[in-house]
Amino acid sequence: MLPSGEYWSRGLLGVLTAVVLLWALASGVGTALAASDTVTTELRPGWNLAGWTEDEASVETLFAAIPQLVVAYAWDADLQRYRLAYRDGESAFGDLETLSPGIGLWLFLEGEETVAWERPLVLQAGLAELRRGWNLVTWAGDDGIATGVALAELEGILLEALGGDGSAPQTLEQGRPVWLRVSSAKQWWQLNPAPHIEFRGEFTPEQMRERRAYVDDVVAFFVRRHGVVVPGLTVLFGDEKADMTCGGYAARTLFIRNLCITALPHEYSHAVQEYLAVRDSEGKWGGVRGEARLGPSWLSEGAANYAAAVYEDLNGTGSLKQWNADALDIGLANGNSLEAIETDMGVGGD
Template sequence: MRLLRSGLLSAVVLVVLASFGEVAPAGATSSEEAPVVQEITTLLHPGLNEVGWVSEETASSALFDALPELIAVSAWDASERRARRALRGKYEELPTLKPGMGLWLRIGGSVSVEWTRPVTADGILLSLQRGSNLIAWTTSGEVANALSKFEGAVTGAWRWDPARRAYARYELDSSTAAGGLPQPQPGEALWVSASKTVHWWQPGTDRPELVFLDGVSEGKQDELIEDMEIIRAAYAEYFGVQTSAFTAYIGGSVEAIAPAYRQVTGRELPDVITRADPPETCGTVSSGAVFVLTYCAGIPSFTGKGATHILAHEYFHVLQQQLASDRGTEGPTWLLEGTALYAEHLASETFDPYSARQAASWGDGMLGNAIRRAATHWSEFPISLPDIETYSAFHTAEGIFGTYDHYQVALLGAKWLADRAGEQALADYYRLLPSVDHWHDAFESAFGISIADFYEAFATYPDELGPRNRVRGVVNGPDGGPLEGVRVTAHRLSLHGYRDYDARSFREAPIDVETWTDEHGAFEMWVRPGRYFFVVSRADPKPAIVDGALPDTHVSERECDLAIRTDRGLTGWSGPRESSDLYELVGTTNIWAAITIPSNVASFGRSFCAEP
């Protein structure tokens, strides 16, 4: 494994030379294709030329050997904001050319020269520094489109016109270039101005191998192949690291992936996957290979992208292991799992339309929703981060929702650290592990706080995220007796102001909190301030769409508007519809309700707000 650290463009690319999991079980299909070797030919004119270095890392002297007409090569050091130059026989200032560099080549003589060189298959990850950057252009398409994803962080782009011997600026808000300047071709270079440091992934031809086992349809295979590249790009740009050197085995059941796991690792599947039916744990990483179930209890199937979520989670574990070499499992298991869950949710807006719609409608996607859910449940979790440092404790300690508790607390820990040190620090911790004596040292270097001080500061963190409100009640059946195991979910309508539901928007509403009734039919949940729609389900079908709003009723001193909505033909929640007798207010924001599920429906609900 070799890690290309900060160079003249501070490019960061993780390249692993050895691929794991090369055994494909009989009957499996694979996404692996023959490697494609690409070449680029550039016409170099006498005088100054601006080009991109798109080949493997190479000594500067090799470029002079390949181009007898070359007089000088220069590159821009964005970190130090100065040019570095190499002359024939004098390479000390610029000894190495690295993928992603933009270069000035001064060609002697009076005749143009054709220069052909290979393109690296690994892809190029650029780290644009604040200020000016001279970078290689390896992609195709329009400059404005390629840079639009940085949402204003990239403020300008210029291209050298050798015929005019001048720079022309691209208009980043349109597809045309100033002065009729054409769009750049792969292998050319651009000057790019940035207002802050951003990562930019330009993919190559290398891809991880995805081996599809029984139970994965052709349509799902195509979808996962496409989604894998979206995830790689997202992690590269969020965390400054990527790799294609792994194999993923994807199957529709434990029986499908067990033989592949045995072939690759020489062991049986771990107990965390096999101990429940259906499995609660949906994926694992071992011997550098990823194993994913496309269906299990832990997959968020309502988004239609459940398997991609698991693939994203396990891919981050691959990055952790490869960054940390053989020390990837050192340190707290809550940090290992919490950062992977954070990364999965963070990237979900790029591959999951459900999360993207949440972000567009509510201002954040699954990450923000997951943080709120975890913080809301905080007081219910019977564990703390120090309790789940070890692998054994994390996966065996009892919680009210099994190991779901542990993942949620771990996610909050990762969120606290990302807020303090930045999201890239979540990967930097694993990058630092090989160079320290103890994981405590890597933790303090990456996050700027000792583990002891972090635990002390984190103890009150979820409460700092805002107030909570208690909702409790009893669910009875048609005969009046209590129902055990009924699912109650709180769907957030809005954090800022009321928004009516229709059939379309209801399916887009995120679930903030869920719980189940006990043997007495009782339930209790805590929700953050906002407006919610509550659904009560004896099974887990698609929730019923509601209509027929009744007049608003004030139910607290803070005049929280209560909008009762019920299914046609249902009496709704038991008790008077417009009477405070229906609610036992604890303080001013907590409510109690008795609920009766009619015999002819699976679920129903109503909405109200819980103001701070």
């Protein structure tokens, strides 16, 4: 639910742009952090540790990009073992078939010359799906950051962090993987701080863990599917806003009532809409000039409802097919004229 008045008074053009951008990103193709964002890793003859920072691709793409490459290994964190691909003429063979953004790779190069491997750095490379045990994860954040700062989000589950030489790294290099051993699974977002979470009222430690994990999962969904993340958000769990049915979004804050945590995907969608409408060329929060008016609720709420339905379908808690059928029935029964829908900003908000 989008609040009206002082909290949400963006121009119609901004809202339309945001919704169009959101669903244009829904193809799942990665979005570079900026139009020119790339990362370059120096590869020497012999063994090298480097990360895949591009969109998901077949392993043949890797061999085509690095002609000197003979063998590639990737760590399967689910199975806690390596997968292998090797060059045979123009083809690649082995059980490593697909490269996902952010995976770490051991690469063996033949020859005697150093290779500068330049490739795109997409947003999805900054989302690491950590599994209990060892993980080989590419660092996609700031180059040269102190390891302790970079890994602060893993406090409480991080057991070991090792570089390719088996020693604890003092800093992390963008595009280079790091070995992480963790005590439990986590979706680790590297590129900017995760939403700040506040609890108002009585929550057990287990309830707080559940809600933190749910926030991580929703953020990860929008990164994976839409290639977008909203910086600088606060998520407030509690019942102090009595005027809410389940949740709301205003002033970069998501309000979620205690018994309504499943409202989070819908409300995060509204944060995405506002952010895409006002962000500047550097991806920071900006502003929209012009007449302050409420965007069409049928569009902003409809897009948020659909995003939440897709999320629930993917995690098995709902059916997108049934949601589409129900939405069609509601649409066919709508007595509003097309002119009213196009001109009345309030139509469809209930």
